[in-house]
Amino acid sequence: MMKEHQHYLSEMVKELKPSGIRKFFDLAASIKGVISLGVGEPDFITPWSIREAAILSLEEGYTSYTANPGLLELRQEISSYLYRRFGVQYNPIDQVIVTVGASQAIDLTFRAILNPGDEVLIIEPAFVSYAPLVTLAGGKPIPVSTHPSNGFKLTPEQIENAITSRTKAILLCSPNNPTGTYLNKEELTNLAAVIEKHDLLVVSDEIYAELTYDEDYTSFASIEGMYERTILINGFSKGFAMTGWRLGFLAAPASFTEQMVKILQYTTMCAPHMLQHGAIEALRNTYHEVESMRRSYRRRRNYIVQSLNKIGLDCHNPGGAFYVFPSIKSTGMTSEQFAEELLLAEKVAVVPGSAFGESGEGFVRCSYATSLEQLQEAVKRIERFMNSLELKENRAEELYSNN
Amino acid sequence: MRLSGEELEVLSILEENHRISVEDIALMVNSSVEDVTAVIKKLEDEKIIVSYPALIDWSKVADKENIVAMIDVKVTPKRGVGFDDVAERIYRFPEVTSLYLMSGAYDLSITIEGKTMSEIARFVSEKLSTIDNVISTTTHFMLKKYKHDGVIFGESNDKDHRMVVSP
Numbered sequence: 001m002m003k004e005h006q007h008y009l010s011e012m013v014k015e016l017k018p019s020g021i022r023k024f025f026d027l028a029a030s031i032k033g034v035i036s037l038g039v040g041e042p043d044f045i046t047p048w049s050i051r052e053a054a055i056l057s058l059e060e061g062y063t064s065y066t067a068n069p070g071l072l073e074l075r076q077e078i079s080s081y082l083y084r085r086f087g088v089q090y091n092p093i094d095q096v097i098v099t100v101g102a103s104q105a106i107d108l109t110f111r112a113i114l115n116p117g118d119e120v121l122i123i124e125p126a127f128v129s130y131a132p133l134v135t136l137a138g139g140k141p142i143p144v145s146t147h148p149s150n151g152f153k154l155t156p157e158q159i160e161n162a163i164t165s166r167t168k169a170i171l172l173c174s175p176n177n178p179t180g181t182y183l184n185k186e187e188l189t190n191l192a193a194v195i196e197k198h199d200l201l202v203v204s205d206e207i208y209a210e211l212t213y214d215e216d217y218t219s220f221a222s223i224e225g226m227y228e229r230t231i232l233i234n235g236f237s238k239g240f241a242m243t244g245w246r247l248g249f250l251a252a253p254a255s256f257t258e259q260m261v262k263i264l265q266y267t268t269m270c271a272p273h274m275l276q277h278g279a280i281e282a283l284r285n286t287y288h289e290v291e292s293m294r295r296s297y298r299r300r301r302n303y304i305v306q307s308l309n310k311i312g313l314d315c316h317n318p319g320g321a322f323y324v325f326p327s328i329k330s331t332g333m334t335s336e337q338f339a340e341e342l343l344l345a346e347k348v349a350v351v352p353g354s355a356f357g358e359s360g361e362g363f364v365r366c367s368y369a370t371s372l373e374q375l376q377e378a379v380k381r382i383e384r385f386m387n388s389l390e391l392k393e394n395r396a397e398e399l400y401s402n403n
Numbered sequence: 404m405r406l407s408g409e410e411l412e413v414l415s416i417l418e419e420n421h422r423i424s425v426e427d428i429a430l431m432v433n434s435s436v437e438d439v440t441a442v443i444k445k446l447e448d449e450k451i452i453v454s455y456p457a458l459i460d461w462s463k464v465a466d467k468e469n470i471v472a473m474i475d476v477k478v479t480p481k482r483g484v485g486f487d488d489v490a491e492r493i494y495r496f497p498e499v500t501s502l503y504l505m506s507g508a509y510d511l512s513i514t515i516e517g518k519t520m521s522e523i524a525r526f527v528s529e530k531l532s533t534i535d536n537v538i539s540t541t542t543h544f545m546l547k548k549y550k551h552d553g554v555i556f557g558e559s560n561d562k563d564h565r566m567v568v569s570p
Binding site for chain 2: 019021024025028029034036038041043128129177295299300302303306307349351355376
């Protein structure tokens with residue numbers, strides 16, 4: 001007789017917590033007329049010339065497998081893009097891998113570098129996938145909390161405090177999802193000293209690199225002495241508005257990529273062939289579109305940061321990505337309560353900061369990758385919500401003093 | 404004229420949508436309402452912002468649909484004034500909605516709007532071709548407007564297919 005299905009499942013997988021976003025998604029999806037600031041992807045549709053190139057490649061019958069690390073032509077484009085944009089040199093033959101989304105690149109990396117029990121520092125608030133991917137690769141994610149007082153910027157001390165003899169690597173994500181925090185060259189250089197001292201590897205998730213608004217982007221691999229320690233992860237999703245294509249890439253010293261290619265070979269073989277043709281077009285001919293999207297996000301960032309601060313939601317000015325991370329502590333609610341009540345009362349979806357780790361509690365993530373008209377309406381609704389809270393508080397106080 | 408980053412930003416916002424409020428523009432460019440008002444005034448005074456028309460799809464309005472033709476015109480330029488003199492004689496006609504000097508097989512490209520085909524025919528035969536220096540004209544009638552000034556007419560296929568909440 002077969003036992004309960006639960007009995008057959010992997011203990012490790014059963015223990016993985018479902019993403020905190022999932023629950024909120026179900027609630028938001030059940031309500032009509034929601035203005036969503038909860039979306040973690042561009043509101044732009046992929047530029048037409050990229051879509052057209054992929055359509056053409058289907059018409060021309062490019063439906064076979066490609067080399068495991070991707071079309072050489074695409075790897076060459078990636079290599080010259082990385083050099084042109086960030087000044088880092090990678091050999092397209094053996095140092096660049098095209099992946100199914102940056103997520104797969106992160107997965108390949110952890111699988112390739114972690115032995116059971118190896119610790120990886122995850123800088124929180126963090127993207128929801130990092131810690132589970134470390135766990136699945138047999139490692140141990142160690143959360144490192146950053147602090148709102150300096151705009152959630154990671155400091156060398158915070159790294160020092162989390163280091164043990166088992167620390168193998170640190171995952172950096174700049175600009176960060178959910179805080180939008182960007183680390184500039186000087187800040188990265190300061191971190192590099194500690195990283196060097198403790199002989200850590202760096203998994204640098206640079207997926208939002210094209211979306212930085214105030215300073216030129218610095219890739220961690222370009223910091224002096226860090227090239228050999230860095231696995232650079234990037235992709236097409238955010239900068240080129242290609243999330244659904246699931247196309248990312250990684251670049252690293254050849255001894256790392258050599259091992260990763262083996263895993264890729266046995267798991268997915270390669271990224272979809274026809275989509276890789278779209279990516280070639282993206283890197284060759286559509287950079288002006290990236291620039292125009294960046295300008296558009298920048299305006300909306302300025303708009304939302306100032307608008308939220310005006311209505312009493314304390315919000316730092318994030319250097320990149322398309323998220324703002326305002327504090328909701330003044331309301332006295334938990335971030336989950338706030339998000340839920342805001343959704344029910346005013347039909348605005350934001351993501352509770354607690355979904356991104358403990359240090360995200362007291363904050364909510366608002367994505368401004370939505371039209372200005374929607375942002376304006378959302379700000380109006382949030383303001384009305386904030387006023388209704390104050391009103392309640394005042395009434396409660398009146399009641400209290402009348403008694 | 405060289406413009407500052409902020410001035411360029413204001414221009415580009417207005418080019419997309421000139422009905423956006425000065426307050427919102429100020430928020431978007433991280434500036435004050437007074438500054439943005441001054442910037443817009445300057446751009447208007449300098450005729451960099453020429454005017455603020457709305458883009459209208461008249462084909463959707465009953466009895467308001469115009470006939471549009473594009474006319475290629477060959478001209479002998481006049482000594483001293485080149486094409487400008489002839490161009491001015493042409494653009495003064497209110498039915499001429501745009502006029503460009505072109506390189507290539509012909510010299511002036513005219514867009515003209517009228518109520519009827521015969522109205523346009525009359526313009527070509529009586530006004531345009533009788534102008535001194537106009538050597539020849541070729542008239543093309545426009546059948547359908549798909550896109551104008553960067554804006555797609557008709558229903559857009561670009562719907563938002565994103566999930567309400569995603570990581």
